[in-house]
Amino acid sequence: MSKLDISVVVPLYNEEESLPELLAWIDRVMRAHALTYEAILVDDGSSDGSWEVIERLKSSYPAVRGIRFSRNYGKSAALYCGFAAAVGEVVITMDADLQDSPDEIPALRRMILEEGYDLVSGWKKKRYDPIGKRWPSKFFNWTARVATGIRLHDFNCGLKAYRLKVVKSIEVYGEMHRFIPVLARQAGFRRIGEKVVEHHARKYGHSKFGLERMVKGYLDLITVLFMSHFGRSPMYFFGSLGTLMFLVGGFTTIWLIAGKLWKQAHDLPLRPVTDQPLFYLAILAVILGVQLFLAGFLGELINRGSSDRNKYLIDKTLD
Structure with missing residues (x-):
C-alpha cells in the first residue's frame, strides 16, 4: 500500500x-x-x-x-x-x-x-x-x-x-x-x-x-x-544498591565483632554479638547485597543475549 x-x-x-x-x-x-x-x-x-x-x-x-x-x-x-x-x-x-x-x-x-x-x-x-x-x-x-x-x-x-x-x-x-x-x-x-x-x-x-x-x-x-x-544496564541499579548494602552490612558486622574483642581484651562488660539485633540486620544486609548484585549480573547476561540489544534509531546518514 x-x-x-x-x-x-x-x-x-x-x-x-x-x-x-x-x-x-x-x-x-x-x-x-x-x-x-x-x-x-x-x-x-x-x-x-x-x-x-x-x-x-x-x-x-x-x-x-x-x-x-x-x-x-x-x-x-x-x-x-x-x-x-x-x-x-x-x-x-x-x-x-x-x-x-x-x-x-x-x-x-x-x-x-x-x-x-x-x-x-x-x-x-x-x-x-x-x-x-x-x-x-x-x-x-x-x-x-x-x-x-x-x-x-x-x-x-x-x-x-x-x-x-x-x-x-x-x-x-x-x-x-x-x-x-x-x-x-x-x-x-x-x-x-x-x-x-x-x-x-x-x-x-x-x-x-x-x-x-x-x-x-x-x-x-x-x-x-x-x-x-x-533498561540497558541493570547492573548500574542492582549492582550499586547491592554493593552498598553489602558494604554497610559487612562493616557493621566487623564493627560489632571488633567491639566485642576490644572489650574482652580490657576485661570490660560485654554483650554477646549474637544477642544483638543489629548483628542479624547486618547479616541480612550482606545477604541481600549479594542477591541484588547477582540480580544485576543476571540482568546483564540476559541483556547481552537480547536480539534487539543493538537496535538503534538512525535519523540520517551521509556517505
Missing part, C-alpha cells in the same frame, strides 16, 4: 453502536480537507457485534482496515498492532466511543508537518467525565509530569498524532499506552507538543476502565522510569 496522508488507528472493545457514526465523521472530515487516509479498526476481542459492524463498514468505506484479536489483550496491544499496520505519513490515534472529535485531525496533522513536532498529545481541558474519574486523573497526570519531566496535562488522552517513524520506532506493551510520550522521548523523539482538544460526553455504552487503571498506571510509571534509566 502506498503512503497515505493519514492513518487513523482506533482500538475498540464492545463499541458496535458508535462505530458507524465514528466512521462517517472521520470520512466527512477527510473529504472536507482532501486528505487520503486509512482507518485501522483494531477489535480487542469484543464480545458484542463490533467485528460484524466493521465488516459492514468496509463495504461503505474502502479506507477501513480491520484487525481482530481472538481475545481481549488490552489497549496497548491494539495500538501496537495498529502501529505495525499503519502506512500514513501522520498517524492519529483516537478512542472509538465518540468522546474524541475527528474534527481535530487536520490541526493535529498541521502541527506535525508544519510545526515540526514528532508527537502531539491532546489535552481534554474541559472534560465531561464524572468527578470520580476527573480528579484521580488530574493527580495521576501531575505525578507523571513530575516524574518524567514531560510537560503534558493529559497523558491518558487517546487523541494523539505521530510522525510515522515514531510509531515504527517504539514498542507499546502491557499498559504502556499511557506513557507513549515517554517511550517516544526514550527513542530520541524530543519534539513533543500538546493541543487543547474538544471532549464529548459518552453517547453509547459505558466506560471500559475502572479504578484499577489508576493502580496499573502508577505501576507502569515505575516500570517505564526504571526501563528508561536502567
Whole structure:
C-alpha cells in the first residue's frame, strides 16, 4: 500500500453502536480537507457485534482496515498492532466511543508537518467525565509530569498524532499506552507538543476502565522510569544498591565483632554479638547485597543475549 496522508488507528472493545457514526465523521472530515487516509479498526476481542459492524463498514468505506484479536489483550496491544499496520505519513490515534472529535485531525496533522513536532498529545481541558474519574486523573497526570519531566496535562488522552517513524520506532506493551510520550522521548523523539482538544460526553455504552487503571498506571510509571534509566544496564541499579548494602552490612558486622574483642581484651562488660539485633540486620544486609548484585549480573547476561540489544534509531546518514 502506498503512503497515505493519514492513518487513523482506533482500538475498540464492545463499541458496535458508535462505530458507524465514528466512521462517517472521520470520512466527512477527510473529504472536507482532501486528505487520503486509512482507518485501522483494531477489535480487542469484543464480545458484542463490533467485528460484524466493521465488516459492514468496509463495504461503505474502502479506507477501513480491520484487525481482530481472538481475545481481549488490552489497549496497548491494539495500538501496537495498529502501529505495525499503519502506512500514513501522520498517524492519529483516537478512542472509538465518540468522546474524541475527528474534527481535530487536520490541526493535529498541521502541527506535525508544519510545526515540526514528532508527537502531539491532546489535552481534554474541559472534560465531561464524572468527578470520580476527573480528579484521580488530574493527580495521576501531575505525578507523571513530575516524574518524567514531560510537560503534558493529559497523558491518558487517546487523541494523539505521530510522525510515522515514531510509531515504527517504539514498542507499546502491557499498559504502556499511557506513557507513549515517554517511550517516544526514550527513542530520541524530543519534539513533543500538546493541543487543547474538544471532549464529548459518552453517547453509547459505558466506560471500559475502572479504578484499577489508576493502580496499573502508577505501576507502569515505575516500570517505564526504571526501563528508561536502567533498561540497558541493570547492573548500574542492582549492582550499586547491592554493593552498598553489602558494604554497610559487612562493616557493621566487623564493627560489632571488633567491639566485642576490644572489650574482652580490657576485661570490660560485654554483650554477646549474637544477642544483638543489629548483628542479624547486618547479616541480612550482606545477604541481600549479594542477591541484588547477582540480580544485576543476571540482568546483564540476559541483556547481552537480547536480539534487539543493538537496535538503534538512525535519523540520517551521509556517505
